[in-house]
Amino acid sequence: MIEGILIGLTTALTLQNILMVMVGCFFGTIIGMLPGLGPMTAIALMIPITYGFDPATGLILMAGVYYGAVFGGSTSSILLNAPGVPGTVATSFDGYPMAQQGKAGKALAIAAWSSFAGGTLSAIYLLFMAPSLSKVSLSFRSPDYFALMILGLTAIAAFSSKGQFLKAMMMVVLGLMLASVGQDSLSDITRFTFDNMNLTDGISFVLVVMATFAMSEALTIILKRNDPTSAAKQVSLTELGSIKINKEERTKMYKTIPRSSIIGFLIGVLPGAGATIASFLAYGMERNVVNDEEKEKFGKGSVNGLSAPETANNAACSGSFVPMLTLGIPGSGTTAVMLGALLGFGVQPGPRLYMTNPEIFWSIIMSMYIGMVILLILNLPLIPYIARILAVPKNYLIPLILFFSVTGIYVMSFNNFDIYLMIGIAVVATFLRLYDFPMPPLILAFVLGGLMEENLRRSLLLSNGSWEFLWDRTLTLCILLTTILIVVWHFYKSIIRK
Amino acid sequence: MNINTTKIISLLFFIFSAFYLYTAYQIQVFAFDENAPFNARTFPIYLGYAGLFFSGLKLVLPEPNTIKVDHKNLEYKKTAILIVIAIIYGATILKIGYFLTTSLFLFSSYYFLGERRWILMFLLSFPFVAAFMYLLHGVLDIYLRDPFLQSIGVMG
Numbered sequence: 001m002i003e004g005i006l007i008g009l010t011t012a013l014t015l016q017n018i019l020m021v022m023v024g025c026f027f028g029t030i031i032g033m034l035p036g037l038g039p040m041t042a043i044a045l046m047i048p049i050t051y052g053f054d055p056a057t058g059l060i061l062m063a064g065v066y067y068g069a070v071f072g073g074s075t076s077s078i079l080l081n082a083p084g085v086p087g088t089v090a091t092s093f094d095g096y097p098m099a100q101q102g103k104a105g106k107a108l109a110i111a112a113w114s115s116f117a118g119g120t121l122s123a124i125y126l127l128f129m130a131p132s133l134s135k136v137s138l139s140f141r142s143p144d145y146f147a148l149m150i151l152g153l154t155a156i157a158a159f160s161s162k163g164q165f166l167k168a169m170m171m172v173v174l175g176l177m178l179a180s181v182g183q184d185s186l187s188d189i190t191r192f193t194f195d196n197m198n199l200t201d202g203i204s205f206v207l208v209v210m211a212t213f214a215m216s217e218a219l220t221i222i223l224k225r226n227d228p229t230s231a232a233k234q235v236s237l238t239e240l241g242s243i244k245i246n247k248e249e250r251t252k253m254y255k256t257i258p259r260s261s262i263i264g265f266l267i268g269v270l271p272g273a274g275a276t277i278a279s280f281l282a283y284g285m286e287r288n289v290v291n292d293e294e295k296e297k298f299g300k301g302s303v304n305g306l307s308a309p310e311t312a313n314n315a316a317c318s319g320s321f322v323p324m325l326t327l328g329i330p331g332s333g334t335t336a337v338m339l340g341a342l343l344g345f346g347v348q349p350g351p352r353l354y355m356t357n358p359e360i361f362w363s364i365i366m367s368m369y370i371g372m373v374i375l376l377i378l379n380l381p382l383i384p385y386i387a388r389i390l391a392v393p394k395n396y397l398i399p400l401i402l403f404f405s406v407t408g409i410y411v412m413s414f415n416n417f418d419i420y421l422m423i424g425i426a427v428v429a430t431f432l433r434l435y436d437f438p439m440p441p442l443i444l445a446f447v448l449g450g451l452m453e454e455n456l457r458r459s460l461l462l463s464n465g466s467w468e469f470l471w472d473r474t475l476t477l478c479i480l481l482t483t484i485l486i487v488v489w490h491f492y493k494s495i496i497r498k
Numbered sequence: 499m500n501i502n503t504t505k506i507i508s509l510l511f512f513i514f515s516a517f518y519l520y521t522a523y524q525i526q527v528f529a530f531d532e533n534a535p536f537n538a539r540t541f542p543i544y545l546g547y548a549g550l551f552f553s554g555l556k557l558v559l560p561e562p563n564t565i566k567v568d569h570k571n572l573e574y575k576k577t578a579i580l581i582v583i584a585i586i587y588g589a590t591i592l593k594i595g596y597f598l599t600t601s602l603f604l605f606s607s608y609y610f611l612g613e614r615r616w617i618l619m620f621l622l623s624f625p626f627v628a629a630f631m632y633l634l635h636g637v638l639d640i641y642l643r644d645p646f647l648q649s650i651g652v653m654g
Contacts, residue, residue, distance in 0.1 A: 166552055166555055166556045166559070167504075167556070169552045170508070170511055170549070170552045170553055170556065173515070173545060173548045173549045173552055174511070174549075176545050176548075177518055177542075177545050177549065180541065180542050180545060184538035186538075187527070187528065187531065187537070187538050189525065189526065189527060189528075189538040191522075191525050191538060191539075191542060192518075192521060192542070219577055219580065219581070222573055222576055222577050222580060222611070223572050223573055223574070223577045224571070224572065224573075225573045225576070226571045226572070226573055393613070394611070395608055395611040395612055395613040396608065396613070396618075396622060398580075398607070398611060399603075399604050399607030399608055399611065400604075400622075402580065402584060402603075402607065403600065403603065403604055403607075406584065406587065406588075406600075406603075407600065407630070410591065410596070411634060411642070414592075414643065416588040416589065416591060416592055419584070419587070419588035419591070420585065420588050423581060423584050423585060423588070427581060430577075431507075432507070434565075434567050435503055435504050435507060435565050435567065436565050437507070452541075453541040456536070456540075456541060457536045457540075457541075460535045460536040460540075461534075461535055461536055463535075464535060465535030465536070
């Protein structure tokens with residue numbers, strides 16, 4: 001492991017890679033701050049640029065963007081009560097009231113320190129857990145992988161917003177259907193191309209991500225421009241207040257951060273869960289463990305109430321790298337986008353990544369530490385300046401997002417068919433989003449589609465067409481039982497809620 | 499009669515899944531693969547049935563949280579204009595070239611979104627695209643076909 005850490009440090013500490021983390025954190029913070037634009041959009045916009053780099057550098061850049069966007073999301077949550085990303089919704093519960101009391105600077109500083117601590121602690125957990133998990137995952141066979149993918153897709157659907165399970169499952173199926181377009185990987189038989197040569201190689205992952213996130217996000221913002229419920233609130237940037245945290249507040253944070261980081265990391269590790277659930281759970285747990293006097297302050301500007309979700313969402317970000325790097329199963333929609341980018345680099349994540357590409361594996365883990373430090377250095381003094389980006393008029397912002405989306409696709413294929421296809425998918429996605437059909441399950445399914453078919457093919461061929469492979473191995477059976485448990489738990493919760 | 503749009507979307511998805519399933523059955527496989535436990539049409543067939551199952555359930559089960567979209571507050575006109583501009587952009591980029599089409603795409607998008615600060619609109623379109631193009635073409639070595647710039651002798 002020491003050798004691996006050194007390899008990672010050597011790769012992560014090159015001038016180019018440090019610069020990439022810095023650029024990523026800065027760019028991510030800005031994108032994450034813009035309401036509606038989250039880490040997935042930020043990473044999607046980065047993918048075409050990363051193809052010019054080697055895989056380690058490209059991933060380091062994307063990891064920086066990820067952390068930056070999550071922190072940026074907190075900024076708009078605190079200043080505008082308009083979370084840039086779903087993972088920072090819980091941050092606004094106490095961050096926004098604090099800002100309204102004239103303590104916006106303090107709230108941003110608490111968020112920055114909590115994010116830093118949560119991220120650093122979870123990077124330490126990741127450092128020790130990832131190698132052992134990768135050893136365990138070496139025992140996985142095709143049926144286990146197939147079952148694991150079913151678990152990942154079911155989990156992301158079950159953990160999507162309230163009462164949306166069936167909608168999310170429909171999006172999963174749509175993602176898998178989109179992934180099935182093009183040549184079959186084994187027989188080279190073309191499927192669903194309708195004799196269009198442009199579809200022979202299938203639909204590009206970047207195209208689907210750009211269409212369903214960046215472009216449809218831009219179209220949604222324009223569409224809802226006059227909607228009073230989504231109108232962005234203005235904030236006086238001159239009233240940020242002091243960013244100093246006093247001793248009493250620090251004492252509260254010392255207790256909150258360790259427990260929230262553990263929750264965040266563990267939730268992040270679960271395929272399909274991610275930062276949103278982690279932050280809500282940490283907020284709920286914190287509310288239950290504090291004394292009655294502190295409990296009263298929740299929702300009115302509590303330090304614990306702000307620190308807990310902030311620590312947890314950053315810890316979950318690192319946690320979600322565990323299943324992605326060691327099993328090839330993304331822990332969140334954002335890591336699904338990164339998984340697609342990795343496959344684009346020709347790197348196959350999974351247990352063998354640890355052995356075949358140790359420099360990628362370790363440099364990502366090492367760059368997380370560096371990313372955390374840079375985020376803190378970058379964000380604390382720049383808080384008042386970064387916040388000004390919130391004032392960028394949408395008349396400029398939207399065309400620029402569209403520009404980056406279309407250019408990103410054009411420079412990959414130099415083909416206008418892809419531009420039309422992207423517009424078509426974006427229009428459908430915008431319409432679906434209006435009616436709360438979630439997009440992350442679609443992306444996760446699109447990324448996993450090929451691998452899922454491949455593992456099902458192997459399993460069925462080995463078992464001579466029998467579905468017994470689903471319960472032949474204890475591991476496969478355990479994973480499937482977990483999947484069933486998640487579905488049953490989801491329906492049980494829905495009934496209880498009614 | 500108040501028709502639930504989510505149900506209409508589910509019905510459309512049901513029809514789409516049925517069409518997908520029909521197309522999946524039409525996939526031509528090699529003769530020796532016809533009776534194999536798994537061939538090129540196996541996975542799509544399962545997906546077609548899964549699509550029918552989930553959209554069918556959504557159609558049949560009662561809707562717990564009905565989503566109400568206030569269409570009066572939605573900016574359909576501007577959104578449609580932006581989509582049309584993007585389609586025109588796609589149709590002209592290969593013939594005219596990256597620089598001019600992208601600059602005009604940005605400029606017209608700013609205009610139709612209600613912007614009237616002409617100097618800022620110009621700066622954030624033509625020089626901005628030129629700088630971005632230099633980054634792609636000159637720094638990252640990504641070739642961008644541009645008949646317009648070639649015709650005026652700016653690009654080789």
